[in-house]
Amino acid sequence: MKPGTPGALAVLCCAALLAGCATGPPSNPDNLCEIFREKDDWYESAADSRAEWGSPISVMMAIMHQESRFVAKAKPPRRKILGFIPGPRPSSAFGYSQAKKTTWAEYKRSAGRYGADRDDFDDAIDFIGWYNAQSHRRSGISRKDAYRLYLAYHEGQGGYNRGSYQKKPWLLKVARKVERRAATYRSQLLSCEEELKDDGGFFSWF
Numbered sequence: 001m002k003p004g005t006p007g008a009l010a011v012l013c014c015a016a017l018l019a020g021c022a023t024g025p026p027s028n029p030d031n032l033c034e035i036f037r038e039k040d041d042w043y044e045s046a047a048d049s050r051a052e053w054g055s056p057i058s059v060m061m062a063i064m065h066q067e068s069r070f071v072a073k074a075k076p077p078r079r080k081i082l083g084f085i086p087g088p089r090p091s092s093a094f095g096y097s098q099a100k101k102t103t104w105a106e107y108k109r110s111a112g113r114y115g116a117d118r119d120d121f122d123d124a125i126d127f128i129g130w131y132n133a134q135s136h137r138r139s140g141i142s143r144k145d146a147y148r149l150y151l152a153y154h155e156g157q158g159g160y161n162r163g164s165y166q167k168k169p170w171l172l173k174v175a176r177k178v179e180r181r182a183a184t185y186r187s188q189l190l191s192c193e194e195e196l197k198d199d200g201g202f203f204s205w206f
Contacts, residue, residue, distance in 0.1 A: 023121070025070040032061060032185040033192035035070075043196045045122040053129035054136075058189055059146045060128045062182035063153055066174065067098040072119040074098065096124035107131070128153075135160070146182035150175045
């Protein structure tokens with residue numbers, strides 16, 4: 001294909017479009033409005049998860065921020081052997097939600113999302129909504145209680161129900177961070193959600 005031909009120009013346009021849709025983390029992860037403005041299909045996915053599972057967008061996004069900082073292929077750091085040799089990773093956690101393989105498999109069966117991928121934002125935010133719904137059902141946690149939902153997210157509903165988090169003061173501090181971020185995200189979203197609803201994202205142009 002010769003440069004400058006219509007076909008070549010079409011290829012270049014497609015490449016530019018795909019680059020614009022890259023899955024890099026948002027440039028301002030501390031502002032939920034800016035996250036959704038930059039990632040113009042994320043709001044719709046988060047709103048769909050909220051509608052399906054009843055989990056507030058601010059809570060789901062605060063949990064995702066804590067787990068992966070919105071890095072699509074995030075993995076837990078490797079353990080060090082003899083203090084400097086890279087060893088195995090501590091778990092199979094992966095992706096935006098840092099879901100483990102077994103929990104992800106349970107989600108796919110339970111939610112009927114058999115093609116879901118952990119490095120896909122749409123699937124990951126739906127997973128977090130689903131997991132919070134399980135915590136509400138199995139542990140009686142309010143859907144709006146970011147602090148306790150995060151404890152259950154980290155420890156599992158069984159661990160949460162046994163109070164395993166009570167022996168982990170570091171985890172309690174992290175859960176309070178998630179709670180504060182969820183409150184901040186909630187306040188930010190209140191200021192821009194109508195705009196986000198009206199915008200509709202890139203695909204509303206067609």
